[in-house]
Amino acid sequence: MARAGGRYSQVVAWLKILLPLSALALMSTMFLVARQTGSEAEIPFAEQLREAGRADEQVGSPYFAGTTERGDALTFEATRARPVSGGRIAADELSARIGLTDGGTVDFRAPNAIFTDGSAMATLSGGVEIDSSTGYRVRTERLNAAIDRIDLESDGEVRADGPAGTLTAGKMRVLPSGPGDEVQMIFTEGVEMVYEPQNSGVSDE
Amino acid sequence: QGAQVAFGDMQQSTDAPVEVSADELRVNQSDGTAVYTGNVVIGQGDMRLSAPRVTVVYVEGQGRIERLEARGGVTLVSGEEAAEAEEADYDINGGSIVMRGDVLLTQGGNALMAESMTVDLNAGTAQMSGRVRTVIDQGSNADGAN
Numbered sequence: 095m096a097r098a099g100g101r102y103s104q105v106v107a108w109l110k111i112l113l114p115l116s117a118l119a120l121m122s123t124m125f126l127v128a129r130q131t132g133s134e135a136e137i138p139f140a141e142q143l144r145e146a147g148r149a150d151e152q153v154g155s156p157y158f159a160g161t162t163e164r165g166d167a168l169t170f171e172a173t174r175a176r177p178v179s180g181g182r183i184a185a186d187e188l189s190a191r192i193g194l195t196d197g198g199t200v201d202f203r204a205p206n207a208i209f210t211d212g213s214a215m216a217t218l219s220g221g222v223e224i225d226s227s228t229g230y231r232v233r234t235e236r237l238n239a240a241i242d243r244i245d246l247e248s249d250g251e252v253r254a255d256g257p258a259g260t261l262t263a264g265k266m267r268v269l270p271s272g273p274g275d276e277v278q279m280i281f282t283e284g285v286e287m288v289y290e291p292q293n294s295g296v297s298d299e
Numbered sequence: 300q301g302a303q304v305a306f307g308d309m310q311q312s313t314d315a316p317v318e319v320s321a322d323e324l325r326v327n328q329s330d331g332t333a334v335y336t337g338n339v340v341i342g343q344g345d346m347r348l349s350a351p352r353v354t355v356v357y358v359e360g361q362g363r364i365e366r367l368e369a370r371g372g373v374t375l376v377s378g379e380e381a382a383e384a385e386e387a388d389y390d391i392n393g394g395s396i397v398m399r400g401d402v403l404l405t406q407g408g409n410a411l412m413a414e415s416m417t418v419d420l421n422a423g424t425a426q427m428s429g430r431v432r433t434v435i436d437q438g439s440n441a442d443g444a445n
Contacts, residue, residue: 198328228331229362257362258333258355259317261324268328277328285335287319289364291391 137209138216138241139175139183152176156185162243164270166277167193170216170241172207181211188218192244192268194277199227200268202237202246214242222248224268226279230256232266244277245269252281259289302411302433304404306418306425307346307377313394313420318342319353319367331357341367341389346377346420348389348396366390373398375418381405382416382425394420402427410434 138158156175160168172185188207192200202225204218216239224232224246236249246268254261264283271278322337333355341348350369358365366388373387375396385400396418404411404427414429 194328196329200328226326226328228326228328230326256326257331257357258324258326258364259319263324272325279326279328281324281326282322285319285321285324287321287324287335289317289319289391291314291317291364 137183137211137214138170139172139185139209140211143175143177143183158241160242164244164275165195166244167191168241168244169193178208183209183211185209188216190239192277197227198277200244200246200277200279201225202239204237209241214240216241217249224266226256226268228256228279230254230279232279234266254281259287261285261287301426301428302413302431304406304411304425304427305423306380306382306404307420307423313343313391315344317391321353339369341369343391343420344377346375348373348375348387350374350387364391377418377420379407380425382418384416396420408435 139153139156142153142156153175154173156172158170162168168190170185170188170190172189173187175183175185178184185207187203187205189201189203194200202218202222204222205220207216207218209216218237218239219235222234222237224234224237226232232248232252232254234248234250234252238247238249239245246266248266250265252263252266254263254266261281263281263285265281267280267282268277269280270276271280319335319339319341321335321339324333324335326333335353335355336351339350339353341353348369350373351371352369354368354370356365356368357363369387369389371386373384375382375384375387375398382398382402382404384398384402387396387398389396397415398418399415402413402416404413404416404425411427411431411433413427413431416425416427418425
């Protein structure tokens with residue numbers, strides 16, 4: 095049947111072109127406006143600080159938890175966190191725990207810590223204490239700690255006591271190493287250990 | 300057939316603190332084993348036991364050391380006696396050191412060879428066993444004295 099002239103069929107003819115085009119346009123914008131999610135590691139407490147907004151420029155008892163590629167748990171908490179110059183975040187009374195996949199734990203704490211944006215390391219200072227579930231208590235002045243994997247490294251001499259006795263060493267590092275990639279606490283740069291045999295029962299304090 | 304010899308001075312007190320120095324100490328965080336590596340020297344009183352590698356073995360459960368296992372060629376020195384062997388186990392509480400593998404004990408000009416030797420640090424004696432041979436003079440060849 096011949097095409098009926100008149101306005102109605104003209105409108106339909108135009109719609110047949112315009113509608114698919116607008117559908118196409120709609121479809122393509124959908125991908126463009128998808129929210130860009132940040133890719134590099136989020137430094138601890140940054141999110142809570144952003145949420146706290148500009149009001150008091152600090153956050154009380156912030157908390158950060160993450161897991162390493164190996165599946166170990168890493169948690170950081172502090173009494174207070176505040177942004178400082180150079181896009182860094184300062185935390186007071188930081189205490190952190192590494193929960194190993196096999197159940198062992200390494201806790202470390204320090205009066206102050208600095209997290210640097212873009213670098214996955216925190217610097218702890220002011221007298222750092224590290225306690226491992228293998229019974230070693232380690233003291234050092236400063237410690238660099240990774241926040242996205244297991245890697246602690248003392249910045250200077252350490253003193254430690256544990257089942258094998260009391261020791262000093264030039265450096266201590268905690269990281270997966272050796273066969274089986276098991277996490278090791280490695281003392282280097284001159285290890286000096288003193289062990290008091292307890293067979294006499296009397297330990298001369 | 301074994302030979303009993305004096306070893307080290309008598310007043311060796313096995314209660315004295317044991318000092319260990321090394322290039323590295325590695326503590327495995329899964330099972331707590333501790334291993335010293337690199338110029339390891341264990342000292343107690345005037346006894347010095349040195350080896351490239353020493354493993355700490357704990358008494359089950361408690362935090363006390365049961366023994367130190369020195370491997371990789373060990374040297375034991377006490378007073379003027381010196382002994383070399385492939386490996387040695389030092390039982391701290393028992394106050395004894397068992398040396399195994401081509402043991403060579405030198406006392407002044409006299410040398411004794413055996414397969415193993417047990418040193419009693421308390422009594423200051425050493426018991427050698429396994430093909431014990433005496434070398435009277437370093438120069439002459441070893442004559443089998445059984």
